Amino acid sequence: MTRTLRTYLRPYVGPLVAVVLLQLLSSGASLFLPTLNARIIDEGVAVGDIGAIWRLGALMLGLTVVQIIGQASAIYFGARTAMGFGRDLRAAIFDRVLSFSAREVSQFGAPSLITRTTNDVQQVQQLVMMTAFMIVGAPIMMAGGLFMALREDIGLSWLVAVAVLGMGAVIIVILLQALPLFRQLQTRIDTLNRVLREQISGLRVIRAFVREPHEAARFERANGDLTTTSLRVGRRMLTFFPVVQLVMATSSVGVMWFGGLRVDAGEMQIGQLTAFVQYLTMILMSVMMSTMLLMIAPRAQVCAVRIQEVLRTSSSVVPPTDGVREGLSHGEVRLDHVTFSYPGAEVPVLSEISFTVRAGETTGIIGSTGSGKSTLISLIPRLFDATGGRVLVDGVDVRALDPEVLWTSIGLVPQRPYLFTGTVASNLRYGNPEATDEELWHALEVAQARDFVESMPGQLNAPIAQGGTNVSGGQRQRLSIARALVRRPNVYLFDDSFSALDVATDARLRAALASETADAAVVIVGQRIATIRDADQIVVLDDGRIEGIGTHEHLLATCPTYAEIVESQFKAEEAA
Structure with missing residues (x-):
């Protein structure tokens, strides 16, 4: 042995x-x-x-x-x-x-x-x-x-x-x-x-x-x-x-x-x-x-x-021996010349990415499939470590932060929402085990999930199958968003979390989120222009590089890549 x-x-x-x-x-x-x-x-x-x-x-x-x-x-x-x-x-x-x-x-x-x-x-x-x-x-x-x-x-x-x-x-x-x-x-x-x-x-x-x-x-x-x-x-x-x-x-x-x-x-x-x-x-x-x-x-x-x-396999994301445990109160995220490559890859997935997400502001990230959007958002909670540059939360490199402090400060809604075997309440309390029923209902209301949860037998105690297979894709997304809201973090990361929602539900949810996340930094990865057009700033990615940063109107005028995406989704007069 x-x-x-x-x-x-x-x-x-x-x-x-x-x-x-x-x-x-x-x-x-x-x-x-x-x-x-x-x-x-x-x-x-x-x-x-x-x-x-x-x-x-x-x-x-x-x-x-x-x-x-x-x-x-x-x-x-x-x-x-x-x-x-x-x-x-x-x-x-x-x-x-x-x-x-x-x-x-x-x-x-x-x-x-x-x-x-x-x-x-x-x-x-x-x-x-x-x-x-x-x-x-x-x-x-x-x-x-x-x-x-x-x-x-x-x-x-x-x-x-x-x-x-x-x-x-x-x-x-x-x-x-x-x-x-x-x-x-x-x-x-x-x-x-x-x-x-x-x-x-x-x-x-x-x-x-x-x-x-x-x-x-x-x-x-x-x-x-x-x-x-x-x-x-x-x-x-x-x-x-x-x-x-x-x-x-x-x-x-x-x-x-x-x-x-x-x-x-x-x-x-x-x-x-x-x-x-x-x-x-x-x-x-x-x-x-x-x-x-x-x-x-x-x-x-x-x-x-x-x-x-x-x-004997050690994680490539190594926690610091004496990690910073204090100071995360504002929720500012800054990427400083970030580069990331997968092991054995000939070219990096992300190259020289730099932008800042301030507390109280929303940043949208858009780009074609394979442009590196999900990889970029995974670097903030350290699901991966950047191979070059730095990712900072409240001015502290995430590699120097205690992992529990970092993860407590971030509410992540992944691209593929996953629910665990249990009940609606047990899944929502993954965000905060001490959350009251009133807090759970409030999060569900903001996430536009209250109506269908109230119609389920047992409501908050309604059973959820492994992976959430007994609810629809849109319902899984809304429950995942509610789970992040229950935590009330300083940074919200939505990785294409509205893709299964119809346009009307998407609009209502974003309107409700605006007041709920007013003091937090919000990053939204989206495929639809309607999801990110009202963001304070929009980052356009193409082949792992930033093609433009600015508001919707600014990018329409200065970023051809963004204009092409808009043109493919809306008529020219609607985009204007």
Whole structure:
């Protein structure tokens, strides 16, 4: 297990030590049972000594009780250790993923992160549990069984060597074939999760374009690949059990055959032969237990590497060690020669962007698709970090601000509004957990969402499905806007947040926002001229550069790019 994962096991050293001691106790008791059984046969049954039978039987019963108590306690502590370790590991992955910027999330992909947090952790957790049960018991049973078997009769020792070596050779061959398949298996699970997640999220699009057969075939391919790989793994691993049974049966027959000859020659007693068979079975069972551990280990090792990749990945947005926690009260945003490039990109998405958004003013951002509008607005709350220049809020570089202070000062309505499973109220209180019902209704009224919320069963307690799939796109946008209003931040960022609204609702919402956000800095990314034409200043982006800044009338006269956008949406006389 890698060093990073071992650090999460350190709190469980105590329970693991207890498991080791209990396994030691249980295994030690097991080793004496075949010898006592042999003595009962040879010293009690053979000579008719009832007292010896009762005495040795009572001793066997006591050792059996010790064995049961030790094994049950070891399983209890081992299970608690494994479950606690899995819980801590999932929490660690979750915390690390929460610290990721959008860049790292895109790098891994949401389906892969889900698989690593659930299935991969479960595989490593299972390895810890099996190790806790077998790491001590199997070696003790093997070494102790070998010693006790030779103690009973050394003449049959060559049978033990042949059985163990034969089983070991089979195990090595099977594991060498299975390890590459385990890597493929985890990749296939990632692919199936990705396809299924896309299909569930895009169900409406699939139905709208009548692509059900295509998507069904796509899912079938991913599902078939996973099934095929799983079957290949299963075939490799399942060949082990028949081979083990064959080796154990053959070994027992060999011992009885050659042991019978030694008993007939007077070189061995019947009780010793019985004990030798039991010790041989114990040795082979310990080999099988070790093999079960080795069967789990390759897949767990692959999963551990995948978990390590997440835990060792640091966010590209690094919080400051001693971030500024005070001074954000005005809500002024300034971009100073900002440049941004995605990793590996040949040209920057944004180049030399400079403008200021003052408190009490509204700034509109418009441009063609791919001009960098959403990327620009993502730099303000540090969803990405600018690769050049500075982004300042109230004169402080966002990279020097404490993240919680920065995010508390910003109300972001993303381009794709997302609602969480819960109720209308629980979603709105993401903005402010302490908000009263009156504040929620006020935010809904400003966001032009009060009417449809009042018509929903339960109103504020009306259920919301994951992603807000039980409400329309326009309703999701208005609820997302209300969520930002509940926070009452100093800076509002609306990333094309009015695109699903009709013109009349858009106009009413912007009119209501004007008084609600009078003291805050407001940035609106829009595709429609009507959404941003009344802004105090409009920033026109084209291919990641500023083509013009000014009011609607000023840009009509001085910025050809803006004039083309206006002309494409309105008639010339309407634009004037």
